Amino acid sequence: MKKKPMIRNIFIVLALFLMCSLQAAAAEGKQVFDQSGLMSLQEVSSITEKADVLREKYQMNFVIVTTNDAEGKTATAYADDFYMDYGFYDNEEKGGAIFLIDMDNRELRIETAGNMQYYLTDDRIEQVLDAGYNNLTEGQYYDCFSNLLEQTQAFIEEGVPSNQYIYDTETGEIKRYRSIRPIEILIAVLAALLAGGITCAAVIGKYRLKWGTYKYPFREKSSLALTGKEDRFINQIVNTRHIPRNPPPSAGGGGGAGRSSTHTSGGGGSFGGGGRKF
Amino acid sequence: MAAISYKCPNCGGELIFDPNSQEYKCEYCVSHFNQKELEAANPKEEPEAETKADKADEAEAVAYSCPSCGAQIVTDETTAATFCYYCHNPVVLQGRLSGVYMPDKVLPFKVDKEEAQKAFLEFTGKKKFVPKAFFSREQIEKLSGVYFPYWICDVKLDGQMKAKATNVRVWRMGDTEYTETKFYEVQRAGGIQFQELTRNALKKANRQLVEGVQPFQFEESKDFHMSYLSGFQAERKDMERAEFENEVTQELKTYSTNLLRESISGYATVTPQNTNIQIREAHWNYMLLPVWVLTYQGKNNKTYYYAMNGQNKKVCGELPVDYTKIAMLFAVVAALVFLITIIGGYFI
Numbered sequence: 001m002k003k004k005p006m007i008r009n010i011f012i013v014l015a016l017f018l019m020c021s022l023q024a025a026a027a028e029g030k031q032v033f034d035q036s037g038l039m040s041l042q043e044v045s046s047i048t049e050k051a052d053v054l055r056e057k058y059q060m061n062f063v064i065v066t067t068n069d070a071e072g073k074t075a076t077a078y079a080d081d082f083y084m085d086y087g088f089y090d091n092e093e094k095g096g097a098i099f100l101i102d103m104d105n106r107e108l109r110i111e112t113a114g115n116m117q118y119y120l121t122d123d124r125i126e127q128v129l130d131a132g133y134n135n136l137t138e139g140q141y142y143d144c145f146s147n148l149l150e151q152t153q154a155f156i157e158e159g160v161p162s163n164q165y166i167y168d169t170e171t172g173e174i175k176r177y178r179s180i181r182p183i184e185i186l187i188a189v190l191a192a193l194l195a196g197g198i199t200c201a202a203v204i205g206k207y208r209l210k211w212g213t214y215k216y217p218f219r220e221k222s223s224l225a226l227t228g229k230e231d232r233f234i235n236q237i238v239n240t241r242h243i244p245r246n247p248p249p250s251a252g253g254g255g256g257a258g259r260s261s262t263h264t265s266g267g268g269g270s271f272g273g274g275g276r277k278f
Numbered sequence: 279m280a281a282i283s284y285k286c287p288n289c290g291g292e293l294i295f296d297p298n299s300q301e302y303k304c305e306y307c308v309s310h311f312n313q314k315e316l317e318a319a320n321p322k323e324e325p326e327a328e329t330k331a332d333k334a335d336e337a338e339a340v341a342y343s344c345p346s347c348g349a350q351i352v353t354d355e356t357t358a359a360t361f362c363y364y365c366h367n368p369v370v371l372q373g374r375l376s377g378v379y380m381p382d383k384v385l386p387f388k389v390d391k392e393e394a395q396k397a398f399l400e401f402t403g404k405k406k407f408v409p410k411a412f413f414s415r416e417q418i419e420k421l422s423g424v425y426f427p428y429w430i431c432d433v434k435l436d437g438q439m440k441a442k443a444t445n446v447r448v449w450r451m452g453d454t455e456y457t458e459t460k461f462y463e464v465q466r467a468g469g470i471q472f473q474e475l476t477r478n479a480l481k482k483a484n485r486q487l488v489e490g491v492q493p494f495q496f497e498e499s500k501d502f503h504m505s506y507l508s509g510f511q512a513e514r515k516d517m518e519r520a521e522f523e524n525e526v527t528q529e530l531k532t533y534s535t536n537l538l539r540e541s542i543s544g545y546a547t548v549t550p551q552n553t554n555i556q557i558r559e560a561h562w563n564y565m566l567l568p569v570w571v572l573t574y575q576g577k578n579n580k581t582y583y584y585a586m587n588g589q590n591k592k593v594c595g596e597l598p599v600d601y602t603k604i605a606m607l608f609a610v611v612a613a614l615v616f617l618i619t620i621i622g623g624y625f626i
Contacts, residue, residue, distance in 0.1 A: 184623030
């Protein structure tokens with residue numbers, strides 16, 4: 001999907017003027033929609049390039065949207081609908097995220113779909129928001145998006161957190177990310193070698209009479225008649241421990257570090273995400 | 279001291295003990311005789327007179343003459359029954375088992391040679407990791423039945439044990455968890471009886487093997503008669519009970535500690551501190567027990583030794599290992615465990 005930057009720039013300019021024809025543009029793979037005109041043309045083309053590089057690399061959508069009019073929706077709903085309406089939800093990529101600056105609701109919003117939900121857990125989304133929030137409040141919108149993308153990329157590089165799971169906020173359903181990590185392969189190899197080794201050693205040892213030979217079965221061949229029985233209490237100690245009132249939830253439980261909360265959008269898509277007012 | 283053969287009253291052939299009928303049979307005229315009939319037919323030897331006459335022999339105690347053919351029979355010092363080298367007739371060396379060497383009891387063979395061969399082949403057949411066709415019938419025919427000398431020890435002793443014990447109780451009250459640990463000093467004393475602790479009493483025997491074929495059912499043991507040895511080899515003891523007493527006392531102490539420890543209940547932890555035992559009564563029986571022995575020249579030029587319990591066919595001995603089969607076992611087990619672990623890892 002590589003194109004010459006020149007052609008794409010022209011396309012963006014056109015798109016700015018003809019907002020209602022954006023749908024068509026999305027079909028062509030356009031990812032940046034600065035509907036509020038918060039960024040200069042150079043900035044738009046630069047951020048577009050960044051988003052395209054990321055899409056190329058990770059096969060996921062990196063959609064960047066600004067809007068002045070949320071059409072009366074919440075920022076979440078607007079982002080979800082935008083992502084779905086522009087066909088990102090069911091294009092050939094494996095998932096993605098939409099980064100929205102909603103000037104109407106004064107909110108910065110990140111919504112995740114597909115595989116992106118594995119990488120961006122609730123905690124990580126907070127951290128991604130952290131990365132761009134300062135720039136946003138200072139009006140540096142390009143820097144804001146740029147930092148959001150950078151932080152997202154950093155998390156993708158880091159991989160899916162080992163304790164990641166997807167929690168559907170509406171149904172309460174929990175879905176775990178299934179994968180085999182290198183450490184698990186290592187453990188499996190070690191366990192396999194150990195089990196094989198022990199089995200073979202057991203056979204060889206038995207054949208070589210190292211074990212399994214006759215032992216005097218003293219329990220069967222003996223009888224005990226107790227004549228003395230004395231149980232003397234010596235002393236006792238009592239230890240006390242304060243029990244914390246609200247024990248912190250365990251990682252697997254109600255809202256650990258690895259949780260990615262999801263909801264279903266009005267269009268029927270499953271999205272994770274988080275946002276922050278400004 | 280004389281070498282004797284038991285003669286058939288009907289034909290004069292040699293009588294041997296037959297494990298199947300537990301009687302004596304003549305291989306020539308197929309007659310069977312019980313203990314009484316045999317003793318009536320073969321006049322009781324007068325060991326006293328002969329022993330005196332042969333005192334000089336006893337010092338050397340290696341050469342006898344065969345009562346059947348007159349050839350010289352050369353034996354070890356401990357041999358009590360064997361076969362004539364020349365005429366292959368069974369010979370019992372009577373003087374070897376008289377006086378202090380007279381066993382208290384004997385456990386006659388119950389498994390005859392043919393059965394022993396079959397049992398041995400079955401035993402090796404069941405062993406999956408023995409190289410294929412390692413054991414051949416021809417070699418197994420060299421199986422020989424030997425009465426080995428054993429000491430069987432019945433002991434009564436008093437044991438005392440001191441142990442430390444703890445009990446733990448945990449409860450909650452409000453925000454506080456209480457853990458109470460109570461310490462106890464526990465003593466137990468009692469009379470313990472051990473039965474049938476068995477030791478091989480022949481130095482040259484492969485101790486691991488002849489003790490490894492245990493257990494024997496001692497209820498089936500008989501009062502000793504020389505004639506039981508006819509048709510088998512026999513060895514007399516050359517180790518006295520004194521040689522075992524220390525070792526046996528140590529062993530009994532370990533067993534007693536375990537038994538007394540197991541009599542303590544109702545505690546979370548029990549740590550034995552010390553155990554004392556005083557042996558009140560120790561009864562040592564010197565017995566001859568039946569063992570089939572086999573020396574097997576392996577195809578790998580290694581010699582393997584086997585012993586089989588002459589009463590219940592239990593086999594003891596080092597087996598050759600087929601390392602290709604072991605490697606396959608390793609591969610299968612490792613692959614299985616690897617798969618299970620990986621699948622487990624995927625779902626975690």
